[in-house]
Amino acid sequence: MKKSTRGALAAVIACAAAAGGSASATAAEQSEVTVPLHGVEYALGMQAPEITLGLPVPLPSGSPEGPDYVEGQLLPDHVLPRVPVNNSLPSARVKAPLSDVVGDHSVDAVEAELSASDVRATTPGAGLGLPLTAPRGELWGLPALQLPSAGLHAPRLSAQPTTALGLT
Numbered sequence: 001m002k003k004s005t006r007g008a009l010a011a012v013i014a015c016a017a018a019a020g021g022s023a024s025a026t027a028a029e030q031s032e033v034t035v036p037l038h039g040v041e042y043a044l045g046m047q048a049p050e051i052t053l054g055l056p057v058p059l060p061s062g063s064p065e066g067p068d069y070v071e072g073q074l075l076p077d078h079v080l081p082r083v084p085v086n087n088s089l090p091s092a093r094v095k096a097p098l099s100d101v102v103g104d105h106s107v108d109a110v111e112a113e114l115s116a117s118d119v120r121a122t123t124p125g126a127g128l129g130l131p132l133t134a135p136r137g138e139l140w141g142l143p144a145l146q147l148p149s150a151g152l153h154a155p156r157l158s159a160q161p162t163t164a165l166g167l168t
Helices: 003-027 038-044
Strands: 031-035 050-055 084-089 092-097 109-115 117-122 125-129 149-153 156-159 162-167
Touching: none
Parallel strands: none
Antiparallel strands: 031 050, 050 092, 084 117, 092 109, 109 162, 117 156, 125 149
C-alpha cells in the first residue's frame, strides 16, 4: 500500500471517528418542544399561555459501584449495585397573558422560566446478609448461625436548578 493511500485511509478513519464522537455528544442535548394549547384558546375565548419544555434523555453514565467486601461476611455489601445516571434537568418556559384576566393593560403577561441544569443521580442499591458467618477457627472451620439481614441503600440526587419570574 502506498504512503498516500495510507494517509487518505487514516484521514477517512479520523473523520469518521470525529463524526461519531460529535453525534454522541449532541444526543444528550435537549430539544425544545412547544405545548400546543390552541384548543384552550378556542374553548375559553381568551389567550392561552405559551409553554415550552426541554426534553433531555437520561442515560446511564459510568459503571455501577463495585461490591464492598466486608471481613466476616460471605457476601459483599452491595449485592445490587447503584447505577449512576447523569443528565440535565429540563428547561421550561411559561408565558401566561394577564390582560384578559385582570382587565388592565398595564401588565401584559407573567413569565416563569426554569433553566436547564446538570443532575447527578444514582439508583438505589441493596445489601443482603446470609444466615451463616464466615468459617470460624473455634468451630473447626464451620460457619456459625446468625440472623439474616437485608438493607436498601438510598438513592442520591443532586441538582442546582435556577428559576426566574417576571411581569411584562
